[in-house]
Amino acid sequence: MAPKGFKGYLQIYTGNGKGKTTASLGLSIRAAGAGMKVFIGQFMKMGDYSEIKALERFSDLITIEQYGIKGFVKGKPSPEDIAASKKGLEKIKSIVASGAYDLVILEEGNVAVMCGLFDVQELIDIIDAKPDNMELVITGRGADPGVIERADLVTEMKEIKHYYQKGVNARVGIEK
Numbered sequence: 001m002a003p004k005g006f007k008g009y010l011q012i013y014t015g016n017g018k019g020k021t022t023a024s025l026g027l028s029i030r031a032a033g034a035g036m037k038v039f040i041g042q043f044m045k046m047g048d049y050s051e052i053k054a055l056e057r058f059s060d061l062i063t064i065e066q067y068g069i070k071g072f073v074k075g076k077p078s079p080e081d082i083a084a085s086k087k088g089l090e091k092i093k094s095i096v097a098s099g100a101y102d103l104v105i106l107e108e109g110n111v112a113v114m115c116g117l118f119d120v121q122e123l124i125d126i127i128d129a130k131p132d133n134m135e136l137v138i139t140g141r142g143a144d145p146g147v148i149e150r151a152d153l154v155t156e157m158k159e160i161k162h163y164y165q166k167g168v169n170a171r172v173g174i175e176k
Helices: 020-033 050-058 079-098 109-114 120-129 145-150
Strands: 010-014 038-043 062-067 103-107 135-139 153-156
Touching: 010 020, 010 145, 020 038, 020 050, 020 062, 020 103, 020 135, 038 079, 038 109, 050 062, 062 079, 079 103, 079 120, 109 120, 109 135, 120 135, 120 145
Parallel strands: 010 135, 010 153, 038 062, 038 103, 103 135
Antiparallel strands: none
């Protein structure tokens, strides 16, 4: 439960650098440590990521759901990709409307818009429906200017150097 008189803001973590998801997950643990209820909706993901296993330990305060299919969206999204994202979007709308959570995270929400899984206006509608006492975080590169305009905090992760460029794949416990 958020402290009495808690004022929630809109945070955006965007940019091409590593750390957007990591930052939002760190915030979720901090919020749970304060007794706050957290909902995380992961767009474009489906699978056994390490954060799923870790956050199960906080299942009394943190709920995490995935709205994607196996693999990445490349080119035009498939009808299955779109359906999975729309299902997630509807769930997030109901979560925000319920006011039952203190912190709601739309992981890769910006990328879902950028890839055409849903329209930016649908994301803006969620932002505009956010209760005053709820913190809302949207992650992913390519944040739309309309989303950035509404935000109270925007952090851009800038890639300076990344070992991925040397052929290092995502590692369990670090990137996945």
